[in-house]
Amino acid sequence: MVEGRSEKAFARWLAERPQSFRERVKAVAMDAFAGYKKAAARQVPHAVEILDPFHIVKLAGDKVTAVRCRLQREATGRRGTRTDPLYRGRRILLKTASLRTDRQKKRADELLGDPANKPLALAHGAYQKIIACYAQEDRRKGRGMMAELIESLAVRGSAPGCPELVTLGRTLKRRMADILAFFDHPNGANGPTEAINGRLETLRGIALGFRNLDNYITRSLLHTGGFRQAVQNHL
Template identity: 90%
Template structure:
């Protein structure tokens, strides 16, 4: 995607053009848009640099000839259209293009100047401005709002233009899938409303993480089902599916089934966040069960188990002495023996991922999973036994 953006920016900016005499028309790229500048005016904009308003007229001399009979038409009326163009330094540039309507006396037809070289139909930004904004967003991690301020246009107009160009050109570029060997998949709450689907499946490229670079978004698919992920994989070319070696996911069985069906050779990885989250959920489930068994109700702010709900989930090395004393007091109670087992497993899982030696960490994790998967290894704690079976199944 980055290569495609750079190519488009070079194409619109005419980088590498041969040296010639200074020409403001070439500098602003008006020759590529088929425009002749006729006036200029600078408008101040408070604390910002301001806007250059460049008056332009279409340079096509054949536009006034009738497209049906070829006779020369006359100008019936004209109006100005305003287009945001690529900025010059800190100054925004807006093109004030005079658009003429012609009419033919011979065949009684009318037409207007063709502006397709300037911008797509209905758009208020030139193609060069759209690709400039796309490059700022992709290459410099700039927000669309900041780009809109530089261009002196609305956020909505720029956001729609960048998204349309991205979907038409960038998303359709097959090169964006080159070199993808490790992908991650997870669900995301996309819509916070009562109606309509709330979730989407997010697929990211994790391959750059090997060299310390950030992961990049590949696609977002509506829904969070096995069918959604399987269909996305099926729509990708066979060469892409063959090069995928690893798939990181959560404990959702649907994604696992889709990956096993479409890319059976890929290694399925349960990522650290979801493993720790799964162990934390089991620890919380044990605490809630013990609370109900002891009091017959849910916990309140006066119950020791309820007051320790957050401290129990905190990494042991990050607790204060006072917090550690409260945890030790809870776990020392014989009635809380299942809680002590779940808490110990939870902290061991965190310790496995905290190991600097990855080989040692993998060995510790494998040993822990094997011990939890043994029948009867967690007396009085069925939640921990379930965790062991889940991790054992995913490890195999």
């Protein structure tokens, strides 16, 4: 756990590691933040830069949510409430299509089949295709599917009425090499790290934040039982 989320913080942490450590780094899995990419390129230029699948899926899911919220405001002039179909389907839309129940499939089809929700159907389709690419057991096939999807989203006019999807397409195209690198490196995902980070973020929320990094680290260890053995020995 390192204080700061910036190019400088990451570059400094890498620079503080022994040269032997940096030489052994073969790949760096990261989110789409450009600062991490710059720091990695400067400190471990020989390492392969990989955009982690978790962040790509989340990025696409955020676009689905953005489109849904925009359509809700355009249709009603307000945010969604529990009686609004778009709001009620917010979680279903982000669920992997193959994992939906029959009732959820019906509700999703009703929402996406509405002509007024065509932009949402486009964003949702891209989101589900991205999930399908990563779900492919054959990495070569998954790589080809992802490359084809990115190229299609980069084509002008491919997402009429959906500027959110256009923005996503530009981002994916710009980082295409880093996205496709995942399929060439079996260990190029930081899923376990993200799972741990999720627990830490929950802890920080419960504590309403930590002003002191040492206190944050100590509380995290206590929360996960990191001091359990030492405490038992003391008793």
